[in-house]
Amino acid sequence: MAKDQRSFLRRNLLTILTVIGVVGGSVTGIILRNALGKWNKRDTMYLAFPGEIFLRMLKCLIIPLLMSSVIHAIGSLDLSLSRKIAFRSIFYYSATTVSAVILGMILVVTIRPGVGVKPMEASNEKYVTREVLTQDTLLDLIRNVFPPNIVQACVSQSQTYLIKPENASLPSNQTNHTIVKNLETWSFEERYESTTNVLGLVTFAIIFGIALGKLGERSKPLLDFFEAASEAMMIITNWVIWLSPLGVYFLVTAKVMEIESFLDLIGRLGLYFTTVLLGLAIHGFGTLSLIYFIAVRRLPFNVIAELSQVLVTAFGTASSSATMPITIQTMDKMGLDPRVTRFVIPIGATINMDGTALYEAVAAIFIAQLRDKPLTFGKTVAVCVTATAASIGAAGIPQAGLVTMVMVLDTVGLPSEDVINIIAVDWLLDRFRTTINVMCDCLGAKLVDILSAGELGDPVTSVDRVNAEPQELVELKHDSRI
Ligand code: ASP
Numbered sequence: 001m002a003k004d005q006r007s008f009l010r011r012n013l014l015t016i017l018t019v020i021g022v023v024g025g026s027v028t029g030i031i032l033r034n035a036l037g038k039w040n041k042r043d044t045m046y047l048a049f050p051g052e053i054f055l056r057m058l059k060c061l062i063i064p065l066l067m068s069s070v071i072h073a074i075g076s077l078d079l080s081l082s083r084k085i086a087f088r089s090i091f092y093y094s095a096t097t098v099s100a101v102i103l104g105m106i107l108v109v110t111i112r113p114g115v116g117v118k119p120m121e122a123s124n125e126k127y128v129t130r131e132v133l134t135q136d137t138l139l140d141l142i143r144n145v146f147p148p149n150i151v152q153a154c155v156s157q158s159q160t161y162l163i164k165p166e167n168a169s170l171p172s173n174q175t176n177h178t179i180v181k182n183l184e185t186w187s188f189e190e191r192y193e194s195t196t197n198v199l200g201l202v203t204f205a206i207i208f209g210i211a212l213g214k215l216g217e218r219s220k221p222l223l224d225f226f227e228a229a230s231e232a233m234m235i236i237t238n239w240v241i242w243l244s245p246l247g248v249y250f251l252v253t254a255k256v257m258e259i260e261s262f263l264d265l266i267g268r269l270g271l272y273f274t275t276v277l278l279g280l281a282i283h284g285f286g287t288l289s290l291i292y293f294i295a296v297r298r299l300p301f302n303v304i305a306e307l308s309q310v311l312v313t314a315f316g317t318a319s320s321s322a323t324m325p326i327t328i329q330t331m332d333k334m335g336l337d338p339r340v341t342r343f344v345i346p347i348g349a350t351i352n353m354d355g356t357a358l359y360e361a362v363a364a365i366f367i368a369q370l371r372d373k374p375l376t377f378g379k380t381v382a383v384c385v386t387a388t389a390a391s392i393g394a395a396g397i398p399q400a401g402l403v404t405m406v407m408v409l410d411t412v413g414l415p416s417e418d419v420i421n422i423i424a425v426d427w428l429l430d431r432f433r434t435t436i437n438v439m440c441d442c443l444g445a446k447l448v449d450i451l452s453a454g455e456l457g458d459p460v461t462s463v464d465r466v467n468a469e470p471q472e473l474v475e476l477k478h479d480s481r482i
Helices: 003-036 041-075 079-111 134-145 198-258 270-296 301-306 308-317 320-333 338-351 354-370 377-393 400-412 416-421 423-456 462-467 470-479
Strands: 157-163 187-193
Touching (some): 003 308, 041 198, 041 338, 079 270, 079 354, 079 377, 134 157, 134 377, 198 320, 198 338, 270 354, 301 308, 308 320, 320 423, 338 423, 354 416, 400 416, 416 423
């Protein structure tokens, strides 16, 4: 084998193995399914077990990695720079999310995947959704930015639950889809859902970092502590990342064994599936590239190629949050300034979900087409706004977008039970949209890094430090402002 090929293989070994994991998992799943039929939940759980352990390891890294690296990165940045990075990131998140929703809307209105397709009747035992109001989702988001208790934020986040009134059953002559429930009249209560409040933790870490920056010299011991902690977490990430081929192999195999029907993919839902996929592809490689080009006058394709490991992991895990340690590690390896990545990636993984936003718009309009619901201009705009809100409110976990879909459906005047129409293919679309969600965050980090390069000065990355010999590390410490 030529030397070039050998070095290419060595550099990309992990990515190649992870791709083999995804493809191998799908093939094994299909073969096992054809030979043995659909498995029950318990058998699938056994099969998914190695993948579950991989996911647990990744999730376990999120809090210590996030807290230490965000506090250290922001603490070593001066306030005006933090403000500029924040402004650029928020501008980027907004521009990309809005363009994703508009693209989804144009595609679904032009292709009309739901016209002439028979809707499924909701059966409550199959899928029970939580009723939500758009305003509650937005208020919950703001509540979660300000957690009342930082320890509690590590394990739970606020969620408003609507309580169905006793007399809310449907009149006998009306079916689910002809009646719109007046959710505003339902009573509600604030509950804590057991999932990490990443947004609250990142906010706390940013504020704490800014305070440390203001303390000047006196904050040095703490900043050194967080720097060492963050580098130790990066080393552990480096170990865990080698389990990704095996982890995604088992996760994908088990998922294929568990799904309901392949026929929906090519039949009833084929056109819907294609519309979302087409939208994701145009957004990922067209719109995002254009925004990137306008901002930095370069095309991002070589950057996207360097992200392959991150993208395959996002596909395999269907979770932006679980992929985050690998995302941060890859960005460090690509030479981005950690002060930028620590800001853009965690916040992006929590609120910037372009793939989800596009999917929310397409899915809601698809269901409205199934139900023959007319779509006025006002409703179209309302769907765009709620789809954006739904994507911001969705957590970075598998199929979170399906849950927040309910509020987009409410905008079109459809009951939450109608999500039954898209469930069959959602597990697969989720993987594609998660990949685009993560890709958008990474391109954003690269773009902000390029735009901020002149102001940031010495671009020493954590990975330089992790790989440096002790003596080099001493020199780096003298040279760098980190
Ligand atoms: N699974 C997606 C993510 O983690 C969220 C979603 O669209 O369901 O980014």
